[in-house]
Amino acid sequence: MLRPFELVEPASVAEASELLARHGDAARLYGGGTELLLAMKEGLVHYDYLVNVKTIAGLAGLRLGPDGTLRIGGATTHRAIERDSIVREHFPALARMEEDVANVRVRTMGTLAGNLCFAEPHADPGTLLEVFDATVRIQRAGSERTIPLEALFVGPFETCLEGDEILTEVVVPPPPPRSAAAYLKLGVLERPSVGVGVAVTLDDGRVAGARIAVGCVGPVPRRMREAEALLEGKALGESRAALAEAGRIAGRAADAVSDLHGSAEYKAHLVGVLLTRAFHQAVAGLDVRWKSR
């Protein structure tokens, strides 16, 4: 049983933003409701107004720009992303990650943007999107800004969004040529316990780019830049040899917390394991022939 609330259905971003501004803490943006409604059922939060993001024109769906940029509208569901032929062809790791989010019913209703804005630490999408250097377009009545996705996450269940701001688009730049990504996770309970995303760019047998993000274990998903630096600019064989150390660095930097999913120590260890495996999987996806040194 939910406590009574009013549903408001704006037709535009400006209207939605104005409603959020007007009602302040008594209003919240509502997409698939997969996490919001659970919190409301538990009595953890209550809002007198739910502002339906799905009635806002132009927020559903995704498109690929001429330069290869993927733009995902704020009302696009996980299922739409996982099944989309553009995503499956150009961003296969994203499709793979999306098809393993929660269960098929959550993916049918839940939106990617909603997932990011709810900022549940035990979640998948933010981690992989950070590896892609995704940005998010944030709009309010009369203005907009675009920030790196990583800057969106402030803490558990906390984003940098102002009360009247709406995440209208997730923008994923095209990966450089000869790049591949992989996302690996492990879940001991219903929600994921550890998630690591890795993207690798190869250039003539050298690791021209390595991007690593870790999620689920700490308060927010984060890029692991120190670990990335250890792998970049090396011949592939040398990078592989450095994976264990990169894993240790990332494990420490991940700020893992102990909870029902496991101890911080174990999570940090898993970060290293999944980092190595994701790196190998990404490289394998590039069909590179290499010899170990």
Next chain:
Amino acid sequence: MSAERLAVVGRSVPRLDASDKVTGAARYVTDLALPGMVHARLWRSPVPHARLLGVDAARAAAMPGVLAVCTAAELPVARLHYGPAFKDQPILAHEVVRYAGEPVVAVVAESEARAEAALGLIDVRYQELPAATTAEAALAPDAPLIHPTLDRAGHFRDLSGLRPVPGTNVCQHYRYERGDLARAFAEADLVVEDAYRYPALSHHALEPHCALARVDADGVTVWAGTQHPFPVQKELAEVFGLPLSHVQVVVPLIGGAFGGKCYTKIEPLAAALSARVRQPVRLALSLEESARTISRHAVTVRLRTAVRRDGTLLGREADVVLDTGAYADIGPRVATKAGSRSPGPYRIPGIRIDARCVFTNNVPAGAYRGYGVPQVTWASESQMDAIAERLGLDPLDLRLRNLLERGEESVAGDTPMDGNMAEGLLAVARALDRGATGAPGRGRGLACAMKDGGGTHTVSTAIVRAHADGSVSLLAGTVEVGQGARTALAQIAAETLGVPFEAVVVGAPGTSLTPYDHGTSASRSTTLMGLAVQAAARDARAQLLGLAAGLLGTDPAGLDLREGRVGALTVAEVIRGHFGLVGGEVTGVGSFVPAQWSGSLGGATAFWETGMGAAEVEVDPETGTVRVRRYVSAADVGQAINPRECAAQDEGAAIMGLGPVLFEARAGECGQLLNPGLIDYRLPTFADLPDAFETILVENADGPGPFGAKGVGESGTFCAAPAIGNAIARATGVRFTELPMTPERVWRALRDARRGAPLP
């Protein structure tokens, strides 16, 4: 009757309830409604142990739509306390709360939403008391005394031997001793001593607890999701001071039980609230609330076993401690059974068992599929492999050497082993070997166990009514919890009576409609209620043959009732021919009443429910993840009445038994249940189904039930844990003594083993 001549027994006929269940027509307790029905919600204690100082419910009571707000004092009952072993559990908390989640105040309102809203307006003042939230803490000398006095229930004969230890939190101390244990340990070539831990679990039947009660001038009627309609009826009669004939308990279909709906739960509360507001009251718990109502005992088992070099078991000392939570429920009997099963299915001359059932300030623990046997089997079957390893013996050979053979007594005076356990054990071992891939990094393990089946001193009566049109009604109090009992009993009735299966209709259990039955638990219904059904069918059959003989002018001894006909006459023609066109009916009655009253458990075991399991696992040492690649289960069912349903029950039991092996467990801290719901309590899913999974039914027609049947449904839960634990030990060299073997625990243990640290 040989199996080949059976018409319907031994055939996998479709379940009687299948069509309703796949079309959504099936009606469960949570689907029921009555005109004028109102709704109850409960205010629960946030703390594990406290003295209640006062309840201020005025604002809640004044809310529009609220009919009543009740504490224990406002319940119109003759007796506040209930329980199958002790009358220790109050319908609502009285003076003291003993566990976090215990119901203290009940709100009745026109809608659930209203009742829920009113809860927020209730103020309860309490003074926290020191809490004992583990069995160890509760056994300590300075532990808070959770029940200073205990009032025995006198329900059940074997519980008349209850031995609580006054001045402690021990509500049952089961002791058993035989043989010369000192000599066994002196003569042993090897003595192995270990302690094992099995976690508390939640039943998580998908349909939570629910009761719909109507109290009016006719008496008390409760539609309840209960496995024990008759014991609940008796409890209600005592709570309200009414004769049994004024109390009715009706049970439609139930969405799963697994022991969590045994004995009295929320029925007295629903009825008391209905009495208070004089309208039907629906009390439907959420899934989380069900987890705060009943649980499976966490158990620690210390085993010390004496063995000869050739693997012969000489003696065993077992110390079993069960955390029964704040109220005893049926914990004392679980403790007795767990203790008595701690020798395993083996021949051991010297035995000493101490099993203690301990109160703590946790959610009460009670019956759960397997009834203590999975917990002690985890210990006993793990230790068997440890023994095999130390002696350099093959684990299968070690077991075969010591397994009780058919005809051997486990306990003097009790029923001897009635099955061929070696057959099942060899079957699972061979099945596992057959499919072996030889892939690296894998390990294989097996286990076997037995449990006394059929319950203790249980009585069942059934009625078979042959109607004037040839249709047949079977009245049996067995509850359909999913096990397929209605179908199996209908098959037995049809076969015995001699009518087509399609002619038999099975009514829903209700204490006013179906005759007395102890309950649906302990794998007893197909076998023991089955015997009552068979007797009733024989009675009806004999009557019909007599009537037919009268009509035909012959000797009934020369007549046969088969496929609904006696010679040229149909059953309908026989009945109508005898009674005239007015109608008429032939009613057969039959009972099962246990014959003996002896043995360590306080009653002769009806049959031994035996199970075996073999597993092949793959361990990923870097993450600690264990995948069960292959699992084979075997169950000795005597004669499968419905082979598909028998196999299905065993498969379900095995996967249920798999949960706590690798991931499933209640998490608690300072008396707080951290994972009441499914987001943080992991149940087995499709992802956990092994690549290859099968059940083998052993059928030697050596059970006491109809056509040689034995019960089934629990044994599948016994062996998963040790079979997988033994397989992991083979794959990694590391043996675990605590469940679940989560990825973190496995990773840690393997890492520590590599570093030379002591094993877990």
Next chain:
Amino acid sequence: MTVTVNGERHELTVPAWETLIECLRDRLGLLGVKKSCDVQVCGACTVLLDDQPVSACTTLAFEARGKHVRTVEGLARGEELHPVQEAFVEHGALQCGFCTPGMIMATVALLGEIPAPTPAEVKHYMRGNICRCTGYQRILDAILAAAGRLAPGGRPRDVG
């Protein structure tokens, strides 16, 4: 709002906060939609919304406006069971039956999307539907049978 449920149009007035399961069970009497975990994990309340599976417990009723809702009650044609229902009965894919309506609806959605799924695809799609009774093997068998991949009387090998 107007909603079509099992092929029948309904004009309903529902409050914004009413969930789809409350609407289907309490307003329309479709008691085959079961409430269990209430947190969108177990799948007992699975219904189809425009052929896609949703958790009725955590979907607001108004999300069904102008759409087609299908529950287990809408599968059979009179006495004739839907092939998925038939397969569940034949393969013993149910015991207590409480998960069954949701399990069947999820299966219908799966087969609508992947007509001939591999066992791995079935396990992946059905991961969010929990059964406490059967141990899943027979449900898997029933789904593959319904998809027509299963040879009569045999058990499928896990081909990937």
